Ligand SMILES: Nc1ncnc2c1ncn2[C@@H]1O[C@H](COP(=O)(O)OP(=O)(O)OP(=O)(O)O)[C@@H](O)[C@H]1O
């Protein structure tokens with residue numbers, strides 16, 4: 001997967017969607033809590049957050065499936081707060097679970113979806129055929145949707161979302177619950193769509209996905225946006241930050257304790273491989289190794305590592321990214337994608 | 338134009354996916370036919386009494402033809418989430434729901450023609466006032482469909498839709514004067530009869546076939562149209578409130 005960033009988006013951009021203090025409550029839960037952001041033309045805007053953060057609820061409000069309790073939504077200058085239908089011809093939606101018709105074939109599903117946007121028969125058939133080709137589903141075009149595999153279902157659902165060539169596309173966790181190869185293919189398709197001019201709003205809990213694909217990212221936790229910025233700016237926070245990762249011969253949970261006691265200026269956290277030591281200044285490895293070995297901890301490896309978006313996410317939200325992913329996979333195994 | 342492409346394709350898909358499926362055809366057609374046979378056997382009536390029975394049969398065919406499929410399909414698509422796709426389409430809720438209900442209206446209307454067609458071979462139907470009968474059949478189909486829609490959007494599960502629609506349908510057979518005149522009902526039940534749209538529909542059917550309507554046609558048509566408007570309006574409001582949460 002190449003790192004493909006939208007190059008159309010820069011700072012003073014025409015915004016396609018403007019959201020101001022959007023709030024949604026379900027009984028006692030505030031699912032979305034006064035969030036504000038804009039989606040600029042050409043963006044791949046990533047909405048990154050754990051389970052129950054409010055990602056789907058936000059998409060539902062933006063697409064007209066749910067009514068906000070307060071706040072405003074403007075899409076392409078049209079006020080969609082009161083009239084959610086106003087901008088529906090401009091948007092395509094790919095939900096987290098497929099909502100196509102199980103009894104129809106892949107081809108018929110696409111044709112039907114196209115007809116909902118008033119596309120004439122000849123064009124419908126052409127467009128459906130073209131998309132089936134692009135998504136590598138030509139062979140299965142006449143098979144019933146109910147017999148498709150998960151990955152095929154997801155691809156067809158994306159095809160259905162773009163059948164009417166919408167300028168704005170909403171994707172709710174497009175790669176969750178499908179195999180690595182299909183996920184890769186889908187990311188490539190998303191990147192291609194964007195370079196052909198589609199503005200994309202994407203929710204995900206895969207940090208690497210957001211980092212690779214998106215040019216702007218919002219971190220959402222418990223219905224609140226903690227931070228919105230370009231990937232470059234987010235990464236800039238960590239510039240100059242030095243990190244060294246230590247792996248040990250035998251597992252230990254004392255290492256950080258020893259290090260912080262002796263070197264209070266360093267930060268230390270446990271990671272799956274061992275520990276990670278951070279500092280704004282260059283870190284000298286020798287004294288640390290000696291300290292650990294004096295305390296009976298045998299160091300197997302010490303290496304300099306470079307901060308990733310994951311580190312930024314953990315720092316800003318306080319959520320361990322790894323845990324977020326695991327929890328999600330568990331959920332998806334239980335349910336159906 | 339765009340709206341009509343969407344309208345037509347929603348209708349077409351419903352017809353192919355639901356209405357032309359064997360179980361629906363048999364349920365819609367068979368049930369009234371079984372009912373008529375049972376009637377003849379039980380009462381030992383001759384074929385000359387068929388015109389008296391025909392209005393009730395036509396009403397029954399419409400009622401079952403429209404409500405049996407609709408309440409299931411709407412609830413079914415809502416549960417399977419494919420209804421969301423329709424809600425995301427750039428067509429107004431009114432047009433969308435008209436498209437979703439047109440299949441049922443069409444099916445109910447065609448269903449009504451079955452007993453009439455059968456009766457043509459068995460008895461003399463020359464007394465029928467077709468100019469009243471045909472619009473009446475359509476209007477009854479519309480009102481029963483909207484009653485089905487009202488039921489479909491009031492429940493969550495498919496089986497609830499079925500149960501709930503039977504809760505309406507079976508009492509209506511007796512309360513709406515399909516086979517016994519309303520005047521033969523106990524007095525305390527009669528207000529209930531007049532609160533059901535089918536009562537007015539059956540009255541028109543009876544009038545147009547045998548000239549024995551109780552109320553003037555104009556009043557019947559007016560009340561029936563009123564029911565259609567109110568039921569559709571309430572259903573739309575429910576969808577707006579419950580499905581766009
Ligand atoms: N219809 C509803 N009724 C009640 N609560 C709801 C409803 N929809 C969402 N919620 C609640 O709102 C919160 C946000 O849910 P939402 O589905 O938007 O999260 P999400 O970020 O999409 O999560 P996930 O990653 O699991 O898809 C959750 O606490 C959820 O339980």
Ligand SMILES: [Mg+2]
Pocket residue numbers: 055056057096172
């Ligand atoms: Mg979600």
